[in-house]
Amino acid sequence: MKKTTRVKMPQDQDISPDMSVDVGGLKLKNPVLLASGTCGYGVEIGDLIDLSALGGIVVKGLSLKPRQGNPPPRIAETPCGLLNSIGLENIGIEAFIRDKLPWLRKINTRVIVNILGNSQEEYASLARRIDGTDGIDAIEVNISCPNVLAGGLAIGADPNAAAGVTRAVKAATGLPVIVKLSPNVTDIVEIARAVTAAGADAISLINTPLGMAIDIDKRRPALGNVVGGLSGPAIKPIALRMVWQVAGAIDVPIIGIGGISSASDALEFLMAGASAIEVGTATLVKPSVAIDIIAGVRDYMKKNNFLRIDDLPIPRD
C-alpha cells in the first residue's frame, strides 16, 4: 500500500510555548520560583528535586548578622493553611556566601537572595555585599520587618519607609531589585506605587498576613510568639486580589505569591497580571510541586495556543 503523508492541520502543529520571562531584567527560563523560607538555602531541597528545572530559587531571608529567630513553637497548622513565626532565623550573609553559595553556583538556575534589615543602612550594606558576588542574579527585599527607627512598625506598612529602603538598595547594587510587599496594610497599591517610584525593578507579593491560633487544651496561644504569618491555600484569594489591584496600577513586572499549589493556581496569578510566581508552603507538602506546575502551565498553553507567558493576562474591561 502506498504510504500517505499526513498533512498537519494548524491545531495539530506541535506548538512549543516559550516559557521564558524577563522580570525587571532578571531573565528566567520559566516563570516558576521557590519562595523564600520554604526551600532553605537550596542545598536542603536540592537533594529532593532537580532545581535546574526551575526558573529560580529565592533563598531564606538573610540579615547582616546571624539571627536566632523566635521562641518555639514556631509552626502551627490550621485547616487551610500554615501559621509560622520563625522570626527570620538565618545564618547571616557571610556564612551564606561562604558555605551555601558555592553549591548553588553549580546549579543551572537563577539564585535570588532575599534580604532583611532593621534600617535603610542595613539593607544597603547587604545589597553592597551581594553586588559583586558571583552566582547571585537578583535581590528580593523583604520589607515586612519591624523598623526600629519607626517604633516597631513594619517598614512595608509605611510608604515612605518602604520607598527609602528601595532607594537605598537600588543605589547599592546593579542587580535587579525585587521588592516583596506585606499584605498587612490598608492599601497595597499605595505601597506598590511608592516602591515603584523609588526604583524597584519588580514587585513580589504577598508575604504572609498575620494570624493566630489557640491550643485549647493548654489554654495558650499555639505559637511561642502568639501571632504568626499565615500561608498556603487560605491566602490565595487575598494574594490574587492584591496582584490584580497592583497590576492594574503600576508598570513594573509582578511576581505573584500566596497559596499556589497547582498549575491552575499559577495560571490564575499569571492571568491576573503576574509575570512569574513563587511557590512556598506547597513545597513543604510536596517538594516537587513546582516542577509539576511548570509542566501543567506548559500543557495549558499548548492546549490553548498561547505562545508566550505575556499572552496570558486577561482583559480588564
Ligand SMILES: Cc1cc2nc3c(=O)[nH]c(=O)nc-3n(C[C@H](O)[C@H](O)[C@H](O)COP(=O)(O)O)c2cc1C
Ligand atoms: C516557614 C516559612 C518561612 C518563611 N520565611 C520567609 C523569609 O525568610 N523571607 C520572606 O520574604 N518570606 C518568607 N516566608 C513567606 C513566603 O516566602 C511566602 O511569601 C508566603 O509563605 C506565601 O506563599 P505560600 O502561601 O505559597 O507559602 C516564609 C514562609 C514560611 C511558610
